[in-house]
Amino acid sequence: MSDIAAVTPFEVQVPQSAIDDLRLRLSLTRWPDREIVEDWSQGVPLNAAKSLVDYWLNTYDWRRFEARLNSFPQFRTVIDGVGIYFIHVRSPHANAMPILLTHGWPGSVAEFLNVIERLSDPTKFGGNAEDAFHVVLPAIPGYGFSDKPTELGWNPARIARAWSVLMTDRLEYTHWVAQGGDWGSAITTALAGQAPKGLLAAHVNLPMVVPAELPENPNEEERKALEDIERYVSNMSGYANQMNTRPQTIGYALHDSPVALAMWMYEKFWEWTDNQGLPEDALSRDQMLDDISLYWFTGTGTSSARLYWEGVGSTIRSSDFFSSARSGVGRIQVPMGATIFPAETFQPPRAWAEAAWANLFYWNEVDKGGHFAAFEQPEIFAIEMWEAFRPFRSKR
Template sequence: MQVKPFVVDIPASSIADLHLRLDITRWPEREPVGDWSQGTPLAALQDLAGYWRNGYDWYACQALLNGWGMFETEIDGLAIRFLHVRSAHESARPLLLTHGWPGSILEFRRCIAPLTDPLAHGGTADDAFHLVIPCLPGYGFSGKPTVTGWSVQKIASVWGELMARLGYDQWLAQGGDWGAAVTTAIAAMKVEGCIGVHLNMPIARPLPEDLAAPEPGELKALSALQHYQDWDSGYSKQQATRPQTVGYSLVDSPIGLAGWIYEKMWAWTDNDGAPEDALSRDDILDNVMLYWLTAAGASSARLYWESFGSFGPAQIDIPVAASIFPKEIIPAPRRWFERNCSQLVHWGELEKGGHFAAWEQPEAFVKELRTAFSLMR
């Protein structure tokens, strides 16, 4: 039941090992196309790797994490490590934020200050939150499950225990990607204490009548879903069926890991042709490092094996809000989603942003959360 501080302290030897592996990389030949259609281009990854080796500073990120304050506790035999950033406002409400793959707790890096200190960021005291941002099991600094069964429903239950241990008897929850699946499970299971949720990737599926007479927005969603199925879902099939096999290269090769993740930074962000149009190079590498330094390539992939087959809509009977960013990879039109919600209190449609909403568009994301959760008092 103990909750104690956790200090991120990566030794210099780990950085030296990374540099050596980068130095001795055996590169493949250049792809025979002039774009990203065969995956991460050689020139783009070599350029990123050059900066990773010679310009990037991990310890700036480490200082950031420790400055916010990380903690740890053990639940069901697994170490759960998380950011816990409390607001100075007495009226602040607890808010649980859950990341996805291939993201991390760093997705929320530019939302932490506005959510905990709203007066300094265009808000009011009523917009203040105490933030709990855990690393998913097998991700980042959390422990790696050694037995099966760590599904999104299991994680939802564990998150409820985590919030209870922190003394929060009523709290809100938010998530995208796997975070959306976990947050949906929290709502569907009516995990004790949760009084409302927000999703930036609401989960829904069309019915036969939708397919027979789709509306314009639904046609766009169906086209995006088909593109994902045909061209963008190979990673999920591999991780859902053989996570251990792909895990060897992801844990052993920093270039293999970076290529695996960097491509999703291109495919899933609202950019003009390059990932760096949406996310800074340091942000991208900070995120990659949370997988590399913790050797989480295989353990994070196993969540797909556990739960990807059950990644689907569920009935939500507590207040729920959704924010739709235009470059979301698996869009869900309102008509599809609200069938499973008895209390949909907010539906926001944004002008810019992709799958990593909080990371790409922190100001818009914070505004959406303030609006949504103001309707759940």
């Protein structure tokens, strides 16, 4: 194996000077005036913003999260000229199945930390040894401790090809499965469309299946899905429209101001989780700030935004994120499955998935959770992985 193809161990070590700089910036925040509504309809309310920042400044402990990351085996390797960071946890159980988990935005590997052990050692959580996985958890290029691409073209299809190299060449797995949500869903869907050697099946928790021709007389399920799309495009896609078209412009705020970065992400934890009105109903402040701090200390607010420009904006220049589902890889032959979480932003009917996927092997609707499935509901997510991929263990 050449040096460029080597897999090398990695450890997270954020300099104390970077932590001190963050605290100084937080302490010097110039706050805007208060919103003129009594809810979140104009964005993150000032009181909620101040409360989160106060916690970040005076209570939150990055070193705790850093130590947790370092408790897992972490690595880096160069693929297609870009350094890729990944966590790789091998199961103690014989015949474990390799699983590739891909995060999205504003997520990171932090989304999956509470499911790693559930998947790799299910007997500790009421599962069976036969359901164990070897867990591979990479950071998308431009996110976390992966390199930031310096050339055009790092869209979901190219990332998917890099993931194939990671699984088959770098880690030498001969048979494996893949899962993703948000951008991870787009990447996993692209991966299934490419059908690389060894990929047995794929699963997503955001099925990006939109018919090329929308139904003129939709049934009840279709009408709800169309309403999801309309609500997203008309009232929820401002962040995406900015990143689809001008990621560099918003990037100055995201890179220079920790408060700007935090609110850009905190709003999505409110809007996309299964909560009763507050993000903290679904995720703890520590969980959210682990994720936000990971973006801050790696300086990836701008580079992560460019994935929207590459993945959606560079082809359609539209705020309709779901249009990317229609411009993909054709009817997918690799077995595909999905779990629908009740607070997900888009919940298509099963029939749309059957039309897009030639072999729909699993479809389930669960009763709790939202867009950040593994982050919000690690127990449910792990059980879904055990159940969904069980039929493919005998095919290896």
